[in-house]
Amino acid sequence: MKPCTCIISFVCLLGLAGCSSTSLPSEARSVALVRESSNAVALNVPEFAMADGRLTLNGSLYRQADAETTTKSHIDIVFLDAAGRVLRSEVASFAPRDLRLLPRQKARGYYSVSITDWPAGTASIRVRAHETEHT
Numbered sequence: 001m002k003p004c005t006c007i008i009s010f011v012c013l014l015g016l017a018g019c020s021s022t023s024l025p026s027e028a029r030s031v032a033l034v035r036e037s038s039n040a041v042a043l044n045v046p047e048f049a050m051a052d053g054r055l056t057l058n059g060s061l062y063r064q065a066d067a068e069t070t071t072k073s074h075i076d077i078v079f080l081d082a083a084g085r086v087l088r089s090e091v092a093s094f095a096p097r098d099l100r101l102l103p104r105q106k107a108r109g110y111y112s113v114s115i116t117d118w119p120a121g122t123a124s125i126r127v128r129a130h131e132t133e134h135t
């Protein structure tokens, strides 16, 4: 093995070791995250994180400029298979509930959902801002 190859291998190993302690489960790395804003709430790009060894989905959002209120909104987390069928749907709330429109900046709300039971066959997760109540 040439010296340079040796160094590259070593760096790669370090990289892998550094990653493995905080790496996401393979299903979270391969899933497609789709976000859907509503008339009242706009979503920023959600992302997965590991918190105390548990997988969580975190995201932030802000109030749409022409929305009257954000207090009637919530977040739907919908697990879909490759054919687009709903495997499971969860409702999450965000905080603070009432996002104000400030003169120069958008007040942000945050949500964090811990995913304890990942449905088998999940191909994508739709994160949707939603105003209509679930029955």
Ligand SMILES: [Zn+2]
Pocket: 074, 075, 076, 091, 130, 131, 132, 133, 134
């Ligand atoms: Zn909903």
